[in-house]
Amino acid sequence: MFPSILIVDDEPSILDSLGGILTDEGFEVVTALNGYEAIKQLSKISPDLMLLDIWMPGMDGLETLKQVRKEHPSVPVVMITGHGTIETAVQATKLGAYDFIEKPLSIEKVVVTINNALNFRRLEEENLYLRKKALEKHSITGFSPAIMEVRNQINTVAPTDSWVLISGENGTGKEMVARTIHHLSARSDHPMVTVNCASISKKFMESELFGHEKGAFPGAKQRKRGRFELANQGTLFFDEVGDMDMETQSRILRVLENQKFQRVGGGRTITVDVRVIASTNKNLEEEIIKGAFREDLYYRLNVVPIAMPPLKERAQDIPSLCEEFFREFAAADNLDEPKTISQNALEALMRYPWPGNVRELRNLVERLVISTKASHVDIRHIPPAYKDCAQEAIQDCGLDVFEVDSYKDAQKAFEIAYIQRQLVKHDNDPDATAAAIGMDKSAIKKILKKIR
Template identity: 50%
Template sequence: MESRILIVDDEASILKSLGGALQDEGYRVSLATSGDKAQEDIRKDPPDLIFLDIWMPGKDGLTTLKEIKKSFPQIPVIIISGHGTIETAVKATKFGAFDFVEKPLSLERILVSIQNAIQFQRLEEENLLWRQRAMHRHQITGESAAIQSLSAQIERAAPTNATVFITGENGTGKELVARMIHHQSRRSGRPMIEVNCAAIPEELIESELFGHEKGSFTGATERRKGKFDLANEGTLFLDEIGDMSLKTQAKILRIIQEQIFERVGGATPISVDVRIVAATNKDLQKEIDTGNFRQDLFYRLNVIPIHVPPLRERLEDIPLLVEEFIDAYAYESALGRKKIEPEVLAMLQHYSWPGNVRELRNFIERLIIMSPKENIGLKDVPQDFLRLLPDRQETVDPYAQDTLREARAQFEREYLLRKLEQFSWNVSLTAAEIGIERSHLHRKMKLLGIKEDTE
């Protein structure tokens, strides 16, 4: 669809000549003779671009420009003037004008300015879309009590400058939590720099963290900034910090305390303002006991501890996670959007997922790629995965039952088994959780063949 352009000028000759020329070029054109009439037109049907004269009786162009930008900041405005000065052009740019064109108007100049403005607007819209997608990627998925508690902790910790220490198993989303903390902080406009302490060789980690001076070691052919330099005024994420050597731990401790460091081979102190977020899948208390981690550094890092729960403690979030993975893969690939049947989702919620969310994502990707059908059912689940499930998963599908009564009984049995396992077969706690009397739960267990001797 062609772009709509609004021309605002009190000179009838300009409206006629410029409007006619732009219509000949294929644009839809609207005309306004004053700032008030222009704003009325914009409110009814916002144009793609505005040409606005500076000198008009009543409300002048600069005042109109400020009011347009206040209500419709996304619309590019090109200022036109027959008495242009550098001061006027600077003011117009300050108030948000995209370009400044002097009269008499050159059609060639006008068309170039229009093309640039429309292209710029499209890029702005694309950037906004990418920012929205980026923000979505920095949100943790789930509605379980465990995730609600985690989100509340992040929300409280993020606006502060306090050091955050994230713990959790591999694949739980520790890096995602770190990014959420950064993006919800006052440092979100500055970079978040990540350092994988386990992936950098011991002999290079100091250079990576602190940078180095030219000639400080073999191969150092120029000065190089380190991660602390790059993260200045932002966030430094030290992932797998439990794998850092004791020597480097001592230097990290000093920086956290003083926010001052020296490059490798340098003698000049460098001051930085960096927020530290650290993460590990190790039990650092055990590492301290064995002499592999400094206790004083642990206390410095552990200002705000945040634990990311494993997936087995929030199995009710699996359907939401699966939907997110399906959407993401449909967007990234050419396979289209597939659907996973409810019985498969129910089955996924009975597996412990030792690899956590990462393992679940990889498994869903495998299902989508290897299943030729649009709807993925139990028959499409690989046998090697089925062998990992408890024996009772062979009858987990209530849809396979012949009657409603049998399906209801199957569902109740699976539901009660899961709840009993959740509360370590404590019948009283399970009954309280699901909202029935303890004696009623006993009768249900007997009726459904769930033996109490499994407690």
């Protein structure tokens, strides 16, 4: 399929000659004699590029350009004029023109400019596609009330420049939240740089954060840019900030406040503009009381708090997460279709407490993809540790539904197991559980007292 070009000029001779040459060059050419006709053509054909004369009667080229950028912003526009001035070129560029060429036209320059504009548009489209894929990759899966609240918080804070502190257990997806905020922000064209506070040694933390000059210390054979500098105009993510030692906390506090620093061994002050997002698996308020975390740094970071719930509190998201992970591993292994999972297997997984959270679930799904030859995962494929929870819960109450001789006691054991399963499905909310299963909430609470 050949690229289509819309040529707009009030001189028929230009339309004929330029149109014929571009047709010979392999382009599909459509023409318009004025701005009004060009706008109509755009709605019909959606060309890949527009060549637009500036000086035309009625709606001139600049007015036409304004309308095109408003209604068809993805179409690149190259301006043509026989009376070009610097002021006109600057004005056209400010209005969104890709480039500016003058009459008499050099066909070689016209073709080169067209190809450059088309390549630029292709790169823009690829960038949009990659950004969309990045958002999909880092999107938060699930529709439980807890996750919907997190999504709402992300959508609210992402367009701002506010700093965010994400708390939650290991494996809940704190980094995913940080990346989603970055990709939805105005800084998404710039990098998100991660500082893993738990893995960088105290000895090298200052160099990692601020960079160093050649010869600053033994082994510094060349200048190195630090994480702050690399994240300029973008986002700096402090992963597990609670693991940062007190000395480093003191050093970065001032930098976080004024975003100015010097490389190790350097004398030049460097100014950056970064948005800071931090995560922690610790209760930082308790760490402050212990003397392990600076109170002033905590309040500097904790502008907008987001708490990631553990997986055991959002068990109803497990089917969606499993489906996503099965698709992910199918794509990675070039499988035609992802594996599916039975309802009874899902229910067993929904009863499991998931101490390792979403990360543990993902690892289990990968294990099932590798170890299960069948295309459908059933309860028999689930490892025993993940499917014995319901029976263990019954036995914890002193009852085993398969060993009880009395029908009445077996009925009681089943009732307890059923209530526990339904509570898991409804985020351990007795009122929501009662409404869902059509049972009086006081009866559920009475059973809970027996269990607990």
